[in-house]
Amino acid sequence: MADKYKDKKALKNTAPVVTPAASEASYDDVKHEHRLYFNIVKKRYIWFVLSLILLIPGIISLFTQGLNLSIDYKGGSMFDIQFNEKVTQEEINQAMESVGLTGTVQLADGDTSAIVRTDALDQAKRDELLDAIQKQAGSFDMKNVEEQLVQPAIGNELKSGAMKSLAVASVLILIYVSFRFRFVYALSGVIALLHDIVITLGLFSLFQWEIDAAFIAAILTIFGYSINDTVVIYDRIRENERRMKKKDSFEDMVDKSVWQTMGRSVKTVCTVLIALLAIFLLGGESTRSFSLAMIIGVFFGAYSSICIASQLVVEIKKRTSGDNKKDNPVES
Amino acid sequence: MKRGNTLKLAIAVILVAVVVFFSIQPLTNSETGIPLGLDLRGGVHLVLQAETGKDGAAITNDDMDKARAVIEERVNGLGVSEPYIQTNYDKKRIIIELAGVNDPDEAVKVLQTTAKLTFRDPDGNILMDGSLLKNAQAAVDTSSGRTDYVVQISFTSEGTSKFADITTKYLGQKIGIYMDERKIQDPEVSVPIVDGQGQIQGYSSLEEAAQYAVMFRSGALPVSMSIVEKNQVGALLGADSLNKSLNACVIALIFIFLFMLVLYRLPGLVADFSLVVFSVIVLWVLYGIGTVLTLPGIAGFVLSIGMAVDLNIIVYERIKEELKLGKSLRAAVDAGFSRAFITVFDSNITTIFAALALFLLGSASIQGFAITLIVGIVASLFTAITFTRWVMRWIVGINPRMSKWLFGIKEVK
Numbered sequence: 001m002a003d004k005y006k007d008k009k010a011l012k013n014t015a016p017v018v019t020p021a022a023s024e025a026s027y028d029d030v031k032h033e034h035r036l037y038f039n040i041v042k043k044r045y046i047w048f049v050l051s052l053i054l055l056i057p058g059i060i061s062l063f064t065q066g067l068n069l070s071i072d073y074k075g076g077s078m079f080d081i082q083f084n085e086k087v088t089q090e091e092i093n094q095a096m097e098s099v100g101l102t103g104t105v106q107l108a109d110g111d112t113s114a115i116v117r118t119d120a121l122d123q124a125k126r127d128e129l130l131d132a133i134q135k136q137a138g139s140f141d142m143k144n145v146e147e148q149l150v151q152p153a154i155g156n157e158l159k160s161g162a163m164k165s166l167a168v169a170s171v172l173i174l175i176y177v178s179f180r181f182r183f184v185y186a187l188s189g190v191i192a193l194l195h196d197i198v199i200t201l202g203l204f205s206l207f208q209w210e211i212d213a214a215f216i217a218a219i220l221t222i223f224g225y226s227i228n229d230t231v232v233i234y235d236r237i238r239e240n241e242r243r244m245k246k247k248d249s250f251e252d253m254v255d256k257s258v259w260q261t262m263g264r265s266v267k268t269v270c271t272v273l274i275a276l277l278a279i280f281l282l283g284g285e286s287t288r289s290f291s292l293a294m295i296i297g298v299f300f301g302a303y304s305s306i307c308i309a310s311q312l313v314v315e316i317k318k319r320t321s322g323d324n325k326k327d328n329p330v331e332s
Numbered sequence: 333m334k335r336g337n338t339l340k341l342a343i344a345v346i347l348v349a350v351v352v353f354f355s356i357q358p359l360t361n362s363e364t365g366i367p368l369g370l371d372l373r374g375g376v377h378l379v380l381q382a383e384t385g386k387d388g389a390a391i392t393n394d395d396m397d398k399a400r401a402v403i404e405e406r407v408n409g410l411g412v413s414e415p416y417i418q419t420n421y422d423k424k425r426i427i428i429e430l431a432g433v434n435d436p437d438e439a440v441k442v443l444q445t446t447a448k449l450t451f452r453d454p455d456g457n458i459l460m461d462g463s464l465l466k467n468a469q470a471a472v473d474t475s476s477g478r479t480d481y482v483v484q485i486s487f488t489s490e491g492t493s494k495f496a497d498i499t500t501k502y503l504g505q506k507i508g509i510y511m512d513e514r515k516i517q518d519p520e521v522s523v524p525i526v527d528g529q530g531q532i533q534g535y536s537s538l539e540e541a542a543q544y545a546v547m548f549r550s551g552a553l554p555v556s557m558s559i560v561e562k563n564q565v566g567a568l569l570g571a572d573s574l575n576k577s578l579n580a581c582v583i584a585l586i587f588i589f590l591f592m593l594v595l596y597r598l599p600g601l602v603a604d605f606s607l608v609v610f611s612v613i614v615l616w617v618l619y620g621i622g623t624v625l626t627l628p629g630i631a632g633f634v635l636s637i638g639m640a641v642d643l644n645i646i647v648y649e650r651i652k653e654e655l656k657l658g659k660s661l662r663a664a665v666d667a668g669f670s671r672a673f674i675t676v677f678d679s680n681i682t683t684i685f686a687a688l689a690l691f692l693l694g695s696a697s698i699q700g701f702a703i704t705l706i707v708g709i710v711a712s713l714f715t716a717i718t719f720t721r722w723v724m725r726w727i728v729g730i731n732p733r734m735s736k737w738l739f740g741i742k743e744v745k
């Protein structure tokens with residue numbers, strides 16, 4: 001595992017401009033500094049298996065029950081009604097039936113508010129429905145009804161727009177990381193972020209949490225965050241790689257790099273989670289699915305940067321260069 | 333050197349305090365500050381789709397312009413401040429956003445009325461149509477000694493003579509005012525109106541009179557339009573969302589400030605200070621480019637605070653590492669910043685890419701989120717790399733031999 005990563009050409013391409021260090025921390029220094037130190041690289045198969053265990057139920061659920069799309073994506077009408085007194089589910093259901101509609105009713109706030117979802121209604125039908133609810137279920141102030149209507153055609157546009165933004169973002173990231181590092185890094189990084197996205201989507205599918213328009217923003221931010229986190233570790237690997245000596249192994253160098261950035265990884269994920277938890281707990285109903293997705297994504301983004309992206313780089317390098325000592329590093 | 337740094341630091345602190353103090357009012361003023369989206373203040377977002385009529389004739393851009401004019405007229409009649417109306421010619425849509433309306437439901441009803449206004453005799457025969465009406469205004473009439481809410485109408489010259497004939501002929505009878513086939517009013521003619529200035533009485537409030545006046549004025553839409561998207565938030569709910577999200581912001585900020593202080597001590601304090609600068613920059617930029625603040629926007633802001641802190645953490649972790657390697661404070665600070673630069677740059681460019689994709693392809697509310705995130709990242713790059721660096725240098729310059737404990741590491745003998 002010795003000198004094959006010391007190709008001069010590779011170094012020129014990737015060497016960042018840094019002030020020369022008077023000295024650098026040794027692998028042993030780094031090991032000693034962390035009380036909880038263990039070799040992350042050597043245990044990489046454990047992380048791969050763990051990720052599969054996390055991914056598989058989600059993927060199965062995505063294929064079998066799919067996602068619980070809100071009316072933003074599939075079209076429909078939604079009313080959030082604050083009643084002046086308590087109401088029952090039955091009364092509202094009956095009111096809906098009386099005007100020939102079906103849909104779901106969800107009561108909240110001690111049965112004084114209801115979220116009613118049904119097909120996309122035109123203005124006349126909508127008035128008819130609200131009238132019926134007012135008469136048969138309970139009185140409410142029309143001025144304070146929250147209401148959403150999306151025709152199915154618009155929902156489809158939103159869906160295709162969402163897919164496009166995901167594709168564009170992935171390609172941009174893949175190109176940039178390939179350019180700044182190497183293709184192996186970009187590939188591993190993008191696999192790791194797909195891993196985060198699929199876990200998030202999988203959890204939303206498993207628990208059938210509703211997915212609204214802001215969810216796509218959450219997913220794309222997870223994209224940004226996950227790769228951001230990964231790049232910080234890559235950056236340290238790039239730096240340490242330049243300083244590798246003949247007898248050093250690539251695996252140890254990656255392990256050292258991961259642990260050198262561990263403090264930052266943990267602290268950053270904590271601050272971002274503080275911000276997200278505040279939005280989740282205090283931000284009200286409308287940002288809940290957004291912040292929940294972000295919390296899951298950010299958590300797994302940090303995990304995957306350490307345990308998946310960097311470890312995939314190790315794994316791919318090992319497999320593509322084999323154990324035979326050829327003097328060419330893997331690069332794009 | 334020493335005194336110079338103290339002075340610079342003191343000036344910076346005072347300057348920031350002054351800027352913050354004088355930023356609060358212009359940014360948060362409900363009239364002229366950062367405009368709030370309708371999810372935060374209540375209102376209606378409507379997307380109207382023009383539909384090809386029965387004759388199958390294609391909808392021209394001219395039709396769209398006319399429809400827009402009619403809608404604009406109706407919106408103005410509603411008295412909404414800063415309505416947002418946009419025409420999408422490709423998709424034949426008109427997007428309307430009315431923030432801060434008290435009764436969004438009524439607004440939708442007024443906008444939706446596509447009907448043609450006609451005046452009819454008691455048997456329902458059309459006498460003249462609304463195109464001859466020049467203007468209609470709600471007013472209060474106290475001439476009879478009591479308060480009457482009325483709609484004052486005026487006619488074009490052609491309309492004046494026609495209406496004079498009608499009111500002479502039907503004196504003492506009722507003239508029906510119809511929208512399509514729907515009779516909306518049935519005023520009795522008490523005197524012939526010959527000068528083209530009339531008034532319709534019998535409204536219970538000025539608001540009601542105003543609603544009718546708008547309907548009379550706006551006439552007919554050239555194409556029929558249907559609502560394909562509607563988002564309606566009551567004012568109370570909007571205010572509730574605003575309070576909740578601001579609460580979330582404040583709590584998040586307090587925790588992040590404390591977190592940085594406990595973790596990094598003196599540099600943590602510097603980070604908190606530069607976070608204040610960061611927030612002020614972001615808010616002014618958002619204000620400057622005229623972004624409307626929405627719920628996703630606030631979420632984007634809070635998230636970008638988290639990312640801004642991350643930059644400081646990357647730098648500080650580097651400084652700590654350099655200190656542990658036995659460098660002097662000043663050298664460690666300089667090395668920390670220059671080494672962290674590439675990391676910070678690379679990692680944030682990738683996030684900007686994701687945000688750009690959102691901005692280019694996302695829907696309106698998501699674009700708000702993307703803009704806040706992009707502005708946030710750029711501003712945090714500036715504050716973390718330059719502003720924090722200056723302040724850290726000044727502090728180290730004041731006393732290059734201060735305890736390393738202040739930097740969050742154990743003192744090494």
